[in-house]
Amino acid sequence: MIAQPIPPVVIPEVEARIEVDGSSRPVIVLYWGTSLIWLTIASIAGLISSIKLHSPEFLGGMEWLTFGRIRAVHWDTAIYGFGGLAASGTLLWLQARLCQVRLPYRNLLLVGGVVFNIGLVLGTAGVLMGQSTGVETLEFPLWAMPLLVVPYVFIVIANFTMYFKKVTKHTYVSQWYLMAVTVWFPILVLSAEACTNLGAVDGVAQAIANWWYGHNVVGLFATPTGIAAAYYLIPKVIGKPIHSYHLSLLGFWSNAIFYNWAGTHHLTGGPLPAWTITLGVVGSLMMFIPVITIGINHHMTMLGSFHLLKTSPTLRFAVMGSMIYTLSSFQGSLEALRSHQEVTHFTHYTIGHVHFGMYGFFAPLMFAMMYYGMPRLMDQEWSSARLIRIHFWCTVVGMLIYVTAMCYAGIRQGLMMNDPSIPFLNIVRFTIPYLALRTLGGLILLTGTIAFLINFVRIITPHKYTWKTPTMLDTERDWKKLVELEKQSENGGTK
Amino acid sequence: MSRTFILAFGIFLTIASSITGLVIIPNWQFQALKPVVKLDGTRYPEVYFGDQARGREIYIDQGCIYCHTQQVRMKGYGADIRRGWGTRRSVPRDYLMDRPHQLGTQRMGPDLASIGARQPSVDWHAIHLYNPQLTSPGSIMPRFEYFFREVRSGEAAPADAIKVPQQSNGVTHIVPTDRGRALIAYLKRLNQSFPLPEANQ
Numbered sequence: 001m002i003a004q005p006i007p008p009v010v011i012p013e014v015e016a017r018i019e020v021d022g023s024s025r026p027v028i029v030l031y032w033g034t035s036l037i038w039l040t041i042a043s044i045a046g047l048i049s050s051i052k053l054h055s056p057e058f059l060g061g062m063e064w065l066t067f068g069r070i071r072a073v074h075w076d077t078a079i080y081g082f083g084g085l086a087a088s089g090t091l092l093w094l095q096a097r098l099c100q101v102r103l104p105y106r107n108l109l110l111v112g113g114v115v116f117n118i119g120l121v122l123g124t125a126g127v128l129m130g131q132s133t134g135v136e137t138l139e140f141p142l143w144a145m146p147l148l149v150v151p152y153v154f155i156v157i158a159n160f161t162m163y164f165k166k167v168t169k170h171t172y173v174s175q176w177y178l179m180a181v182t183v184w185f186p187i188l189v190l191s192a193e194a195c196t197n198l199g200a201v202d203g204v205a206q207a208i209a210n211w212w213y214g215h216n217v218v219g220l221f222a223t224p225t226g227i228a229a230a231y232y233l234i235p236k237v238i239g240k241p242i243h244s245y246h247l248s249l250l251g252f253w254s255n256a257i258f259y260n261w262a263g264t265h266h267l268t269g270g271p272l273p274a275w276t277i278t279l280g281v282v283g284s285l286m287m288f289i290p291v292i293t294i295g296i297n298h299h300m301t302m303l304g305s306f307h308l309l310k311t312s313p314t315l316r317f318a319v320m321g322s323m324i325y326t327l328s329s330f331q332g333s334l335e336a337l338r339s340h341q342e343v344t345h346f347t348h349y350t351i352g353h354v355h356f357g358m359y360g361f362f363a364p365l366m367f368a369m370m371y372y373g374m375p376r377l378m379d380q381e382w383s384s385a386r387l388i389r390i391h392f393w394c395t396v397v398g399m400l401i402y403v404t405a406m407c408y409a410g411i412r413q414g415l416m417m418n419d420p421s422i423p424f425l426n427i428v429r430f431t432i433p434y435l436a437l438r439t440l441g442g443l444i445l446l447t448g449t450i451a452f453l454i455n456f457v458r459i460i461t462p463h464k465y466t467w468k469t470p471t472m473l474d475t476e477r478d479w480k481k482l483v484e485l486e487k488q489s490e491n492g493g494t495k
Numbered sequence: 496m497s498r499t500f501i502l503a504f505g506i507f508l509t510i511a512s513s514i515t516g517l518v519i520i521p522n523w524q525f526q527a528l529k530p531v532v533k534l535d536g537t538r539y540p541e542v543y544f545g546d547q548a549r550g551r552e553i554y555i556d557q558g559c560i561y562c563h564t565q566q567v568r569m570k571g572y573g574a575d576i577r578r579g580w581g582t583r584r585s586v587p588r589d590y591l592m593d594r595p596h597q598l599g600t601q602r603m604g605p606d607l608a609s610i611g612a613r614q615p616s617v618d619w620h621a622i623h624l625y626n627p628q629l630t631s632p633g634s635i636m637p638r639f640e641y642f643f644r645e646v647r648s649g650e651a652a653p654a655d656a657i658k659v660p661q662q663s664n665g666v667t668h669i670v671p672t673d674r675g676r677a678l679i680a681y682l683k684r685l686n687q688s689f690p691l692p693e694a695n696q
Contacts, residue, residue, distance in 0.1 A: 052637065054635070056635050056636065056638070057638075060638055061638070061640060063641050066639075067558065067562070068560070068561050068637075069556075069557070071558060071561045132556055132558065133595065134560065134595045135595045171498075176502060179502060179506065183503055183506045183507055184506065187507070188510065195518055197595065199594060202522065202594070203587060203590040203591050203593060203596065204587045204598070205521050205525055206593075206594070206595055206596045207590075207596040208518050208521055209517075210595075212513065212514065220510070253505070256505070256506060256509045260512070261516070261517065263517065264517060266600055267600075269568035269572055270566050270568075270598055271566055271584070271585040271586050271587050271590065273521060273587075276517060280517075338572075342572055342573055345573075346602035347601075347602070351601075417573070417574065417578075417602065418573055418574045420574045420578045420579075424578070424605050425632070425633045425634065428603070428633060428634065432635070435635075
């Protein structure tokens, strides 16, 4: 069971892959590692915001920690810190592997990763000090944005370079999505900043630009990366091809065309021309097409291989992600309907939905990528199966508590708000137990993240001993055993 | 190579079309909007100046938007008007001076589109911001005590001091700081009661 790292097997194709992985190691480890630190920071910020809502006196009196600031920090660090870095690491690693070329511009990408992190720190500090721009999802002060945008340009260049140098003749489905992300994300950020914070458009057109961006940063950045990961991991782990090539084609283009237009449903009932909202509702409903086709492709590929969920950590997170992609997208499309929005628009329901998508779909797929990629990058196995199990179950249970509490409370809250005979403060009082339940859910999610972080730190530090075979979920592997062995060998060495 | 070009160009087209359709075209539509001149010669909406403008910046930096909207939905869609949050629905012209917009998407607290009309009293706003429990028991709004100087019993209260209804920790009066005064000026200015003709269409 326990042995020193096995020497690489000499098969030309595998050797080439080892070389490709080796070339990308420092960059990917930097991106994924720091993404987990930002996930922890985002979770703590989220937890503080959550506690403040049922106990407003918690950490009161400190202006920099007031709800409106820490709440903005929560979302920005989650989407740019965790999302941005985890997705960029995934993008670079997958593209290098699928093109079978060494990762280009490694030093540039390393510097970019460091600069991106500095940008995140400064942006967060800016918001905490009260320099938020006031545009949701683009709160970071303008002066911090170049530090996020320039490194991303490096990633775009590296991505295209790999794509044009690729050795493989075939283009994989995942590569379409990765290509799409690199085209979309810079355009999204630059045009949204231009329209809102730089004032290219006025008044309520800013609000549309804001929500065009706010919805698309999830839909055209997080979602395609998540789908690319699922398209790569599910067939790879179970060793079967994707169910239907043609469906994946339909899924990709319908997703690309319709998701773009969905953002204005965030402004239903607002002071805007009705046709802009209608476009958003239509776009959201048309999303059934890509969601169903992508769903069929992922779930039909899995059919007959569900027993592997017992053992493979990668597959478990990937399948969780792809299943919740289907569910949360159905929820989202229905939510866009005007009759639905009349009740749930300004309530906790929306927050529940966001977390269902981000923590039920996107985050598990990024975790799956890391569970699959890290042993290959580091030439070491995950040291503890127990910590992986803790991470998985905390993610599932914490997310379900969070989402159920918020969605249920949101519907009740919305129905009560539409009944003017119920005083507003009674509605606030009604939501408090559910807000407390959310804190519990958030606490469980944070526990899972910390378990993952411990495992991650163990896998990136060089060890004398490692497991010889991949760490499966149904084993009792624990890193303490490895530590004991190391100590024994140290004592033995002195004898 | 040519297939790659088609892929990248197609991807680019999807996003270019949506920003044109959703942002650029509506923006053209709004270019024609101008403030209306009222009978007394003043304009609606008026630019934010002085304390109001500074107050708006404080509203933004404190993140009020995460709990409060500034938009009233039309009659028959939700109960915004019946709750007394406004006398008419909000329309694009109401937001001509708003850079950046603060429409908001969350109502953990009530809508503020016309809070200046609902609560015209400076004292009410000061006490509410200082400690929301004093005016709205059970509220989950944070305290903004750092916008006020506390005057304790035994100290001489200045002329502009506001009396606190319930003493706690010996605080009898509060005096808004410059920032507190600015924020209150902004909140008092929020008022969409002027009957714009297009709001009744």
